Amino acid sequence: MPTMRRDAAGILLRDVEVHPHGARADCRIRRGRVAQIGHELRPAPGELVIGGDGGALLPGLADHHLHLTATAARETSLDVSALSRGELAAALAGADPGEDGWVRVVGHDEVAHGDLHRDTLDACRGSVPMRLQHRSGALWSVNSAGLARLGADHASHAGIERDREGRPTGRLWRADRWLRDVLDARPPSLRSLGARLAALGLTHVADATPDATAAEAAFAAVRGGELPQYVMVMAEGAGAPRHPRLSVGPVKVVVTDHELPDLDDLTGRIARAHAVGRAVAVHCVSRVALALTLAALDQAGVCDGDRVEHGAVVDPATAKELARRGVRVVTQPTLVALHGDDYWQRAEPCDRVDLWRYGTLVRAGVRVAPSSDAPYGDLDPWACLRAAAGRHTPSGRVLGPDERLPARDVLRGMLAPLDDPGGPPRRIAVGSAADLVLLDRPLTDALRAPHARHVRATLIAGQLVYCADGRD
Structure with missing residues (x-):
């Protein structure tokens, strides 16, 4: 339900537990704001009344790192993440191509499926x-x-892997933008994704996709009414959004x-971002990448809002260094719930104790915010709450x-x-923005077993964008 319901007379939420x-x-x-909080308020003429029955009323949830167009594209792709190597071959042989003539597949894992290249794929299906x-x-x-x-064969993109004879192996590294340009691919619609986000209680999202094409797709989706959420983009070179629900955040920098x-x-990339008034969000998934990033930040100088994305390997001493510099994570x-066993198996023994820190970072004084990294992690924020509290891998470790x-x-x-991940939470008070999520039970009860089915209604800018009873 991504189209906002216009309730000119306002909305009255009855008997809610105000966070x-x-x-x-x-x-x-x-008018998009919390106008009054009180007891036994009388409905005004034409006002939409929603009964809360004591359910918690929270500020809308934020996902501080996801990829909007990739998440939407995943909905029309063949997901092979749960398949074995033998099942993968059969699935590829029988998959139907999309409207563009391509079979698009997500979820490849080299441990489960082996390393893939043009010859192994040709053996499964070479004609399509x-x-x-x-x-x-x-x-x-x-x-x-x-x-x-x-x-x-004749392209010059640096991500095209080639063998010793110069023949493309079929492996393309960090080539999303090049693929889109060559294929002249139109970004997928974000309408159904906007509805999913609203049903999960998500009102704010940060698109961590680094290229400007994805940022423009997000801008167009918000302006066109496909996406009701507030969106902050991280693409370098993103233009002025000129919309109250759009903003430009830190520059995404990928350290591969x-x-x-x-x-x-x-250092130069970081300094250039700072020079135009933007912080940086640096992708780091190894100890070496994080050390290099901290060295570059020391040379360029840390700007308020600089952050590390993922921080997959952080030892306690480095956590203190992050806190000392004011760098967020x-x-x-x-990702632990989905892939924790693989991370453990693949990590160097010395890295295992430092994998995907959370509590250590918080105790060290680092400002930390959770996120999904969808489509690579679970979009559901309630699954995120369960995963952070339990830290269980698929095997139960x-x-x-x-x-x-x-x-x-x-x-x-x-x-x-969105612009202060790990900072003070947004609050509900008279005059605050009416970006809200209503649960079907008190917060203490909901947090005992977090689940998306607890979301009863979601409001963005004072408009009802999701209601579990089917109102539209």
Whole structure:
């Protein structure tokens, strides 16, 4: 239900538990703001009345790191993440191509499926163009028909992996923008994704996709009414959004482990972002990448709002260094729930104790915010609460028991503003923005077993964008 329901006379939420105080009251919404909080408020003529029955009323939830167009595209892709190697071959052989003639596949995992290249894919299906995205999002594997369609033999993109003879192997690294340009692909509609986000109680999202094409797609979706959420983009070169629900945040900088940047180059990128008044959000998934990032920040100088995305390997001493510099961390608890066993198996033994820190970061004084990294992690924020509190991997292993955090503490991070991840949570008060989520039970009860089905209604800018009873 991404189209906002216009209620000119306002909305009255009856008998709700108002966060953070927990007192039960009525809450009146007018002109996109909380207009009144009190007891036994009388409905005004034409006012929409929603009964809360004592359910918690929270500021709308924020996802501080996801990828909007990639998440939407996943809905029309073949997901092979749960398949074995043998099942993968059969699935690829029988998959139907999309309207563009391509078989688009997501969820490739080299442990489960093996390393894929053009010849292995050709053995499964060589006549139809096919591209498979690695679960990390950093790699596409393409068969020979696909490489021919892309003109890869003569293309100069640095991400096209080649063998010793110069023949493309079918592996394309960090080539999303090039793929879109070559294929002249139109961004997918974000309408259904907007509805999913609203049903989960998500009112604010930060699109961590680094290229300006994705930012323009998000801008167009918000302006066109497909996406009712507030959206902050991180693309370098993103233009002025000129819309009250759009903003430009830190510049996304990717530090790749297979091709680490030169320290001076990374320092220069950070300094250029700071020079135009933007912080940086640096993708770091290894100890080396994080050390390089801290060195570059020391040379460029830290700007308020600088942040590390993921921080997959952080030791306690480095956590203190992050806190000392004021660098924030945006983490993804559901990646532990989805892939924790693989992380453990693949990590160097010395890294295992430092995998996907959360509690240690918080105790060190780092400002930390949770996020999904959808489509690579679970979009559901309630699954994020469960994952952070339990730290269970798919096999049931507890990955870092000391990294567990109570769901209430993790929720605080979801209530932080998009431009201040890990900062003070947004509050509900007279005059505050009416970006709200109503639950079907008190917050204490909901946090005992967090689940998306507890979301009863979601409001953005004072408009009803989701209601579990089917109102539209």
